Amino acid sequence: MGIDTLSHIIMTKPELETPFTSLHVAAGAKLTPFAGFVMPLQFSSILEEHEHTRTHAGLFDIGHMGQCSVTGIRACETLERLVPTDLRALPQGRMAYSVLLNNEGGIEDDVMILKVHEAEFFLIVNASRKSHDFELIGEQLLPQVGLKIHRDHTLLALQGPQAADALSRLTTLLPPAFLTGLKSEDEMIISRSGYTGEDGFEISLPIPQALDFVEELAKFSDVKWCGLGARDTLRLEAGLCLYGQDIDTQTSPVEAGLSFVVSRSRREKKDFPGHKRILAELEKGPRRTRVGIIPDGKLIARTGVEIYEQAGKRCIGKITSGGYSPTRKGPISMGYIETAFTEVGDVLLKIRDRMEPATLSSLPFVPHKTRRLYTKPATT
Amino acid sequence: MALRKYTKDHEWIDVEGNLAVVGITNFAQLALGDVVYVELPKVGQTLEKGKESAVVESVKAASDVFSPVSGVVTKINEALVADPALVNQSSEKEAWFFELKLSSPHELDSLLDDMAYRDLTSGSSSHEG
Numbered sequence: 001m002g003i004d005t006l007s008h009i010i011m012t013k014p015e016l017e018t019p020f021t022s023l024h025v026a027a028g029a030k031l032t033p034f035a036g037f038v039m040p041l042q043f044s045s046i047l048e049e050h051e052h053t054r055t056h057a058g059l060f061d062i063g064h065m066g067q068c069s070v071t072g073i074r075a076c077e078t079l080e081r082l083v084p085t086d087l088r089a090l091p092q093g094r095m096a097y098s099v100l101l102n103n104e105g106g107i108e109d110d111v112m113i114l115k116v117h118e119a120e121f122f123l124i125v126n127a128s129r130k131s132h133d134f135e136l137i138g139e140q141l142l143p144q145v146g147l148k149i150h151r152d153h154t155l156l157a158l159q160g161p162q163a164a165d166a167l168s169r170l171t172t173l174l175p176p177a178f179l180t181g182l183k184s185e186d187e188m189i190i191s192r193s194g195y196t197g198e199d200g201f202e203i204s205l206p207i208p209q210a211l212d213f214v215e216e217l218a219k220f221s222d223v224k225w226c227g228l229g230a231r232d233t234l235r236l237e238a239g240l241c242l243y244g245q246d247i248d249t250q251t252s253p254v255e256a257g258l259s260f261v262v263s264r265s266r267r268e269k270k271d272f273p274g275h276k277r278i279l280a281e282l283e284k285g286p287r288r289t290r291v292g293i294i295p296d297g298k299l300i301a302r303t304g305v306e307i308y309e310q311a312g313k314r315c316i317g318k319i320t321s322g323g324y325s326p327t328r329k330g331p332i333s334m335g336y337i338e339t340a341f342t343e344v345g346d347v348l349l350k351i352r353d354r355m356e357p358a359t360l361s362s363l364p365f366v367p368h369k370t371r372r373l374y375t376k377p378a379t380t
Numbered sequence: 381m382a383l384r385k386y387t388k389d390h391e392w393i394d395v396e397g398n399l400a401v402v403g404i405t406n407f408a409q410l411a412l413g414d415v416v417y418v419e420l421p422k423v424g425q426t427l428e429k430g431k432e433s434a435v436v437e438s439v440k441a442a443s444d445v446f447s448p449v450s451g452v453v454t455k456i457n458e459a460l461v462a463d464p465a466l467v468n469q470s471s472e473k474e475a476w477f478f479e480l481k482l483s484s485p486h487e488l489d490s491l492l493d494d495m496a497y498r499d500l501t502s503g504s505s506s507h508e509g
């Protein structure tokens with residue numbers, strides 16, 4: 001077998017823990033290093049945890065991620081120097097998925113931004129980018145705007161059809177719909193959002209409170225701890241990007257199929273980093289496009305697999321994320337191909353020197369079940 | 381009774397006469413995680429010691445199964461095609477991969493016995509905690 005006998009965690013520097021790491025260790029979770037943290041990969045099995053989240057409620061430790069607040073009268077203006085979304089038009093209590101851009105129109109990170117009120121924004125950023133993101137935001141702070149990094153808070157995700165029911169047993173702070181968020185007096189921030197395509201919540205709380213919270217939640221039989229393995233299979237089924245794999249500093253939101261984060265009003269004002277490239281791509285189309293690709297057979301096409309046109313002569317793109325879909329019981333993947341080829345349905349994938357036929361697919365692979373508010377979205 | 385030997389790459393082999401049955405060990409299946417697909421050799425296929433004979437796809441990665449010995453495949457385990465999870469459930473018994481007719485029985489001499497394989501895997505964990 002191609003696996004090594006040494007511990008697969010080679011500690012070159014001490015791995016950071018979350019407030020729940022000792023719980024995970026006690027539960028016998030298989031651990032894995034991720035973004036400088038030691039995180040649970042799986043508790044029982046990735047497939048079981050994935051299925052549980054789609055049918056009941058999965059609890060995820062996402063304490064490795066970054067959380068901060070940007071406050072002040074000019075907080076909105078500050079953030080709009082980095083993101084192409086109309087944050088001004090975002091109503092109080094509403095959340096937006098957005099991206100931090102660089103001057104080349106590439107994505108520095110994808111972020112969730114909650115407008116707590118006009119002068120307070122709460123952000124959740126990726127673990128692998130948080131130091132970088134905080135620096136970027138710090139550089140843009142306008143006079144009297146503060147940046148507070150919530151190092152004393154941790155983050156949990158509760159996802160699945162039973163998530164709302166479980167959460168309602170613990171708190172009355174229940175955001176009413178997808179992409180709404182509420183903040184309590186004792187510093188708990190709950191947003192109805194997630195990385196799975198299911199209804200669910202992301203819960204930020206002070207660490208001491210979090211331990212009690214989790215102890216209470218664990219009493220419910222429909223809530224189960226799930227690891228990063230299931231988190232990845234769930235988000236891939238949901239067609240969601242993973243920063244560093246599906247999007248990076250060279251990828252524009254247009255290429256990534258995230259044009260919706262570039263609000264109409266901002267396109268007209270041309271007032272965000274990389275607007276030249278982004279507006280040109282919006283007008284003429286990007287050179288490459290993110291697509292779903294479903295192998296016709298059973299072999300899984302993973303990150304790095306080359307995509308060929310039907311004749312198998314020319315490489316037209318690459319897989320950026322691929323894996324097994326427990327819901328579809330077969331392989332799924334996402335990648336980028338030359339935009340012209342998005343019209344042609346069939347491609348070939350070079351998997352371990354074999355040319356395997358595959359079909360392009362729209363995203364998501366599994367329909368989202370998020371509970372939307374049926375009002376005109378603020379971000380177009 | 382069949383004699384079981386092991387490779388340092390976590391394959392097991394049960395030998396009876398000039399026939400042998402090959403599978404992967406419990407250590408291997410734990411390291412792999414959920415198995416979702418197994419690609420077996422074809423009956424009649426010639427295998428070479430130490431070369432790729434089968435592929436196991438788990439949720440996390442694809443892994444090669446190397447043949448412990450050289451020979452010709454006589455039987456394959458269709459149960460694995462229907463239910464790849466069998467590899468996780470019964471790696472050392474029900475989830476055998478293939479049977480082959482040995483072409484060079486002396487190759488068995490260099491394989492590990494039970495004790496040697498246990499020594500190999502006791503110094504490490506396939507999972508933390």
